[in-house]
Amino acid sequence: MTDLPSPAAPPTRARASLVPKLYTTLTTGYGWGPFRTDLLAGLTVAIVALPLAMALAIASGATPDKGLITVVIAGFLISALGGSRVQIGGPTGAFVVVVFNVIQQHGYDGLILATLMAGAILAVAGWTRLGGYIRYVPEPVVTGFTAGIAVIIFSSQVRDLLGLSMTGVPADFFDKWAAFWAARDSLTPWAVGLSAGCLLAIVLFRRFAPRLPGFLIVVAGASVIAALAQLPVETIGSRFGELSAALPAPHLPAISLARLRELAPSALTIAFLAGVESLLSAVVADGMIGTRHRSNAELVAQGAANFASALFGGLPATGAIARTATNVRSGGRSPVAGMAHAVFVLVFMLVAGHWMTFVPLASLAAILVLVAWNMSEIPRFRRLLRAPMGDRVVLLASFLLTVTVDLTVAIAVGVVLAAVVFMHRMAELAGVEQGVSLGGQEEEDDHVLAEQAGETRTYRLRGPLFFGAASGLSELLTSLLASGSGLPRTFRLDMTDVPLVDASGVGVLREFTERCEKHGVKVRLENTQAQPARVLKAMGVEV
Structure with missing residues (x-):
């Protein structure tokens, strides 16, 4: 008679903090009803994510298909391995500045390697249970660099909003606006009208029909109008050519010790942003559905997702607060919804990849203007301006350094300033x-x-x-x-x-x-x- 295996010991608290929520969902009862609801929620989020992913990729200095690849690969893994039930992952506005600068300085292969490194850093942070420490980043620092990113995103869209004829856009903030002014005579009235109309339509959809996929409807409508009326505006096809209708084969970039050292600051910044934004998004989701996320499992998932996204040529990814909220409002209650949203985006790529080349860049620029407005968090920024002097200094320093210097410098200086302010206050006691x-x-x-x-x-x-x-x-x-x-x-x-x-x-x-x-x-x-x-x-x- 063979001995029966003894029941597995319950996981320790440390091990439990790394267990994906998908495992918990599937082992505690998951039937056809919740599955159908999650599929519908995933489809809704995919419709929102499709134009947004392309717009964020373009703003980051990459091609639109890179954003879609990121949604498919990273979005699927963030939900499958993550510590939140309803987290939706993909490219976000927080990465636009970092990605653009890395591509400008080190090329796209440099971005791939930096993202691979960031993925490894995030995974190690999760395994060593550092997830709880990210919450110690002060609010003035987060609000300051987020508002600064919003200003930079808006600045990056001026070219397409106004239809300016430019061979390239400088990376430096002041040089960028000087170049816009120099190209002011090339303004295209049709592009201005189209972007303004799209912006107004998105606002109206949010005001009067928030449940409808306003982004997709506006982009599709603008594409039809531009094609039928043969408007002289730039489209995805005219700038980037035909989009790939399939996922590329995974590959590794050239790796050397010198290259790793050169890209280490960028990798740390990507890892920091991915960790902070994903955990902030998970906290927001917890408040919406009344659950509690596992921060360390979330960091491990972010690490795996960024590593895999880079292998397939995608962009850095993290939890997206707006898309996560859309998932919750659409009825998503398990990681299956996030996984489904990635699969639906893949289907859209395979079926409708050719039609995406007709999308006017002015319509995507209008979407990013709304993204920048939401990121700016003006009410919170104003509230912090009434905080004690030390907090105001940290806020404004983080904001101004993000806009005028570099995001990495802004975060480092902001955290150090906040620490000095805190020590001064404690010393006074x-x-x-x-x-x-x-x-x-x-x-x-x-x-x-x-x-x-x-x-x-x-x-x-x-x-x-x-x-x-x-x-x-x-x-x-x-x-x-x-x-x-x-x-x-x-x-x-x-x-x-x-x-x-x-x-x-x-x-x-x-x-x-x-x-x-x-x-x-x-x-x-x-x-x-x-x-x-x-x-x-x-x-x-x-x-």
Whole structure:
């Protein structure tokens, strides 16, 4: 008689955080009814994603088919492997600036390699359970660079909005607008009219018929009008030629150590943006359907999706908040909806790839103007302008550096500035108060008598004792020793209001203790909380 296999042990919390939501969905009961609902939701999202993917690819300096490939490959994997039930993945506006700059500086092969690297970084971040730490990026930084990206996306569409005749558009923000001004005489009235009409139509659809696929209807209508009226406007076909109607074979770009070093900053930026936006989108989705996503599984899925997208020649991808919300409003409740949306886009590519060449670029530019407007988050930006001065500085620095310098620099400077502002605020909490009660009545009576006799002096430290506050606290404690005469036998330092101590704080206390000992004064630390007591003991300071 053979032994039956023992039941599998329940997954640990660490392993459970990496389990895809698709597995959870399929193993907890999934029938025909939910499947049919998810298919319809996937079809709705695919109709929205189709024109948007092409528009974002063009804005990024790539060809429209690259955006569609990204939706098919990355969109499918983000849903299949991700930690959110309803997350929809694909190219987003956040990547436009980074992708455009990488292509300009390193070519499309450089973008492929940077995306491969970003995929590996994201997967490692998920496996090492770093998903929870991304939420510590301050809101002013996120809002600042998001608003900056919105300005850049709008700027990148001016050429197609106005139908300007230009051989190329400079990457630098100010050079770009100078080039637009220089080409102002080539403005095409038909392109202006078509883009304005499309923009108005999209706004009206959102206002009066939000359930209809306004993007697709407007793009299709503009294509028919431009073709029948033979309008002298640029189309996808006239600029990019015939689109591929099939997925390309996967391939790896040339890889060398020098190339990896050169593209490392871009890869880190792509990974950061993909991680932040996907987890923000997952949080929004949680609020809409009342579930909780698995952040580490989401990062692993983002890593696999970006790696695979790059292998097939696609763009970087992440969770798309607007498309995820569309999925939820359309009834999608499982990862099957996101997987279906990718399959439907693939079907559209295979069946209608030829017809996409007739799409006017002015209509796609109108779509991206709406994308930029939504990304700008003007109400939130205005609200943050009423925040404390430090937050306003972080917001404006992140915004201006994104627009005028580089997104990588903007994020780095914004996070560092936010950290400095936070440390300054924490340092202001540090201080010393004299003559406070420490213990029970009987014990305190003894101390009062000792203080009255000049033998003991009591002080209470307050605030976190860390490197940002160390210098100021050192000066305060040193002032207690300003005079070598009239010192008590004992300094009692009450640590009740000190929640944490770091190495610099320990150094301040050690220096103060050693100087007191030289004057024959004993230092006693009392009412020390758990973390400070543990650190002080580990570093050899008597508690």
